[in-house]
Amino acid sequence: MKDKVIIIDGNSLINRAFFAIPSLSNKEGIPTNGMYGFLNMLFKLLDKHSPKYVSVAFDLKAPTFRHKLSSDYKGTRKGMPDDLRPQMNMLKEILDNLGINRMELEGFEADDLIGSVAKLCGRENLDVMIFTGDKDALQLVDDNITVYITKRGITNLKEYREEDVFEEFTLMPNQIIDYKGLSGDTSDNIPGIPGVGPKTAIKLLLEFTTVENLILNSEKVKNKRIRGLVEEYKEQALLSKKLATIVTNIPFEFNVDELLIKEKNIEKLIELYKKYEFTSFIRNLKEESLHLTNTTSEDEINNNLVEEEEIEFKLINNLNELSNMVSEIKKNKVISIKSIYDKANIRTNEAIGFAISDKDTTYYVDLLGEVKFIDLKVILEDENIKKITYNGKREFLIAFRYGISIENHTFDGFIANYLINPSRNKYELSDVAMEYLSKAIKSKEDLLGKGAKAKKYCDISFSDLSNYSAVYSRILFEVHCELDKKLIELNLSELFIDVEIPLVEILASTEYEGFKVDESVLNEIDEDLTNKLREIESEIYSYSNEKFNINSPKQLGVVLFETLELPVIKKTKTGFSTSHDVLIKLEKKHPIVPLVIEYRTYSKLKSTYVDGIRSVINKETGKVHSSLNQTVAVTGRLSSSDPNMQNIPVRIPIGRKIRKVFVADNNCKLIDADYSQIELRVLAHMSKDENLLLAYRENLDIHTMTASKVFNIPLDEITADIRSRAKEVNFGIVYGMSDYGLSETLKIPRKTAKLYIEQYFEKYPGVKEYMDTTIKECKEIGYVVTLLNRRRYIPEINHKNFNLRSFAERTAMNTPIQGSAADIIKIAMINVYNRLKREKLKSKLILQVHDELIIDTSEDEIEIVKEILVDEMENAYKLDIPLLVDMKVGTSWFDTK
DNA sequence: TGTTAATGCAA
């Protein structure tokens, strides 16, 4: 195999990275997005291709020979953005310390360096790969040189070999310059021949091959107008070609060994990464060093790389020491806590250890010896000791399992971090420590490893585990003050204290209680589905005349669109689309299509719901204990996983049967209470639109009313069909829909859809005004808020890319509505939970599905629980209009509708 | 073994 050379156009790619990554800066405010994106891409390339030689080429400010040829060259280019300029030198410094070669040469552009070096390497029979965002480089492609052009973003690349260039341009790579010579390039201000665009240029080159040849034979050009243009502008064409030609023979001394990857300066890299807050790069650096040096231990390397935090702590492993600790803690009254246990079974998990920090001291309680978790009860249940957690749901779960409660829970760093910026997808304490304290601590992944080889806490040595836990609780104690300041600064304290913190215990309780499953029903459905699938499968094969995997969109696509030659409706980036709406359009064209639709339905039900649910039933309890996640959804909603109980089928009758599996506990009934149109009511309240408010005050049917207004039909002539179309319009408004979107869902022409939307905004002018104001404000301050001041940053709102900006605008309109509804039901959950607890009822909250609560209700408590639900849900938050709740009682979830 | 794309389920 040939050795690989990677050559990167530094200016081009850092530019791409800069615009692809909306905003990123360290806490001093130094922008780091371009660097970060570039390095991310670089590391991925190195990882994927393992090149022997690498170089990054840069432009210098000095003018090049091209500027001397044409004073207009690149005349229309704007200068580098202010936020990007300083990142160039910072990136170069990192590259130098990574041992990666860098090229720049006065009088030449990066392209010329790349061209010259690439050709030299090509001649030495190396496999050359060029990475850039600029299609000019395609002229360099030959047998030894492949060019990769960024598509969208920076990690998405398109590979160009000779045949790929030909496929796209119908030209050979070395004709790209002739092409530019004729058609010009506005971005570089290369004139070309006026009046000759891409189409004509290609046509001419197919016949004459080069610009020179074309000029020599211009009399042979058939089109008179074009012949005139060629003759008039031949000098300009030749100049343009020259400008577009990348120099491939810069006369310089060059030895390919200069491009070898040299040794890293690890210490310096760590320093730079720390400064720019590239924590993930630090981690990767550590892992990499581990693989390289087998002789040194992990600890030694860690010490060399980052001065990881180490602290002194008191080890507690007998009851005497424990009681001393308790009396000390009772003096200080505020502690951070961290429980150590492996998740195996929600009801029988065994605690391994417990770390506690107060303002002076850190303790690690070993729970594998004389001291047991239950001995911590005196602390956890002491109402005078404030508890600080990081993902406290874990602490509540282990406490419930040992039958104790946690009192005076006042702070959770995980939740705080989420409220400060809900758009992030990782909220590890190690990252927070770096961000707020500039301290490096072991992450969970550092301790346990990741993926399938990840260890459990019980596999970790006592000293590693106790050190990790002690540091964790200490850092948590320290960082909580910083997070608290930030919450106050952002006006989030009320939401945090009144809603999110009380919710932690409730989510733990909901998960701990679980939802009872009737496995015999599950088995019946399974049998039914399995039979149906078998039958449909053989019917499908009888039409396709061959067996294939119906679940594979790729194979199905081949059968439908190649073998059976059905018309292609839509394509995905990898091939034919076989999605549901495509199949519906083909339904009547071939009998196989409805069978595939049916197969899909049953297959989905079996794999996701029957097999999926069966695999997570707890043997101990006969229930599923779904996780309700508090820091996942950017709008403030909860999310559910393992299993996801928020997407159990309901719309289609066959799917709805799955709900028969979910049943009330013994001697109980399920009560399902859901808000009636909470999001539209929130919209009415927030927009203060007179017509919407009126509708809800008078308790009118909002969909019928919208139908009448939008379609101009009298109220008493609205049919069920028209009403349901209006319902789609109402939903669409909440999502910030476009005319195209509405036309797709309603299957109507785009123009009609546009008219409907205009009608809607005319009849509900307050909504229009509210949407406009929300977007305007977001453009100014960079974020939107909900009723309870929950915040979501939307940096793309001012993006120059239309698609990104439009998406941001829809987000800005939808988030306050979806998020405020989420705020309200969270308050309702808290109030319902507290009432059940205060009134000492046996009934338990077992699920939330965005606008509905499900209570497993003891049969003797049905009436009182109904009252509590209506009362607490309808009065959770005072809007300008009433909130209404619908309720159903049943033995299974199927029966509660 | 881990990641991505396509698909489809809910509010």
Next chain:
DNA sequence: TATTGCATTAACA
């Protein structure tokens, strides 16, 4: 080219 999620399968690195 309608918002927010999660889980599955196939395909591929």
